[in-house]
Amino acid sequence: MVDLAFSTNAYARHSLSDAIYHIADHGYAGVELLGDEPHAYFPEFSDAARTELRTALDETELAVSNINANTATGYYDDAPPSSFFEPSVIRADADAREWRIDYTKRAIDLADAVDAPAVCLATGRPLPGTPPEKAREYLHESLHDILDYAEPMGVDVGIEFEPELLIENTDETLALIDDLDRDGLGVNLDLGHAAVYGEDVTESIRRSAGAITGVHLEDIVGGRRGKHYHRIPGEGDLDFRAIFDALDDTGYDGFATLELYTHPDDPDRAAREAYVELAAYV
Template sequence: MRFAICNEIYQGWKLEDAFEHAARTGYHGVELAPFTLAESVTDLGPAERRRIHDLARRHGLDIVGLHWLLVKPEGLHLNHPDPAIRQRTARYFVELVRCCADLGGRILVLGSPKQRSLQPGVSRAQAEEWTRATLRDAVHEAEDRGVTLCLEPLSPAETNFLNTARETIAFAQTFQSPACRILLDVKAMCTEPEPIPAIIRASWPHFAHFHANDRNLKGPGFGDVDFRPIAAALREVGYDGYVSVEVFNFDDGPDLIARKSLDYLRQTFGQS
């Protein structure tokens, strides 16, 4: 199993220092949040994209892909009643696919709970129709660029649209494209009624990426979620993608978060 870490834990660090630390700790890849790099991915020109790509490679790291896609720029939304907002969002998603591919990434994680939640008066059927239209060009671009757009099920506490793995798979399949699949996230799966290993088995082969964290918003090994049955289920289905550490509580600091999370993952996946 290959392990990656999401770069927003290194808040305030230079990208060079973050990559050096991730590599020295033992990670194989990094997952980038665009808002840590620029106000918009359109501000990252070809030269800067090559610099970031080459910087990761110099440290022996893969750039796995991008996540936290719509933190910046402001004002984007997947299924907003205003067609102009949806059109801007659709154009930006195409740019996200292009940026991901230019950086060498292969995974685009669509969480963005605030930017996908149903607005007042918008039905679920209408939201699905508008979201499909918003993402259609990006999915086509992803097919051309070798990128997979992964829709992320998130808890009802975060969003009222696409909460379970089952419904997110069903929605992803409406695109009828190998470039549109889902992501599984441990924190989010903790809110589903089924055990996490059962969700993993039922969701294969429809997920293309995996986020490791705990229900307490910290890293794997920092809470009470037992990753041993999770690791066993991933091995059982034959998942061979990245397991990325994504945390939301940075109180322990990047060094401890990165080291303890990786040590725990290596132990539970039998790679210590």
């Protein structure tokens, strides 16, 4: 049976603990923690903030579905509003790459502390001067280092693919998992990303069976080859009945996390309407 969770990244104008209390009010069983500003940017995430987080989780009894370590906008002094994947684990600059590896390890520490099963990680884009084949070498090296740290803790690392990144679809993600042959590596399956890339999302689920560390949900207008803009379920063209049937068919029994960072002006509406739309399927 799949449970519903909601990511704090929709609550970018709230503190982390406030976001957790709001999410609990809407009936979710779990919460995904944003491992970035304004919530848990690890170089500045103090012991007091960790205590406050633990208190909020204890009081709401929410489970943590995932630590979302895809972005690190806190790295920048003046980051623009769009999400950054830099510095990524495929950067040619060794110091920058090592910074991101260490950042991901701090996400794993938090996952271990709050009993989250996994962290998710996006690969980033190959930058000028770094051809894809070289970027893949950096990716493999980085992931082995990260997994050496994560596996003894029992924390999985889910690659989240996205169009235009080095790893941008189901085929490439599953090939990466096969190539590395590590027990702790899987896929954080964002079904909106699969739809935008042009995949059959239910086929993506079925092909990923046994490797799914977590699921991200949002609706997409246009479905296959639609625009990459996260909408509240029911506002786009994805067939959520078919999605949940496919998850059930594969035996997946983790969390499906709503990722609606596109609604910072009214995250409560997004959380409430998404829950109402999807509750019948779980």
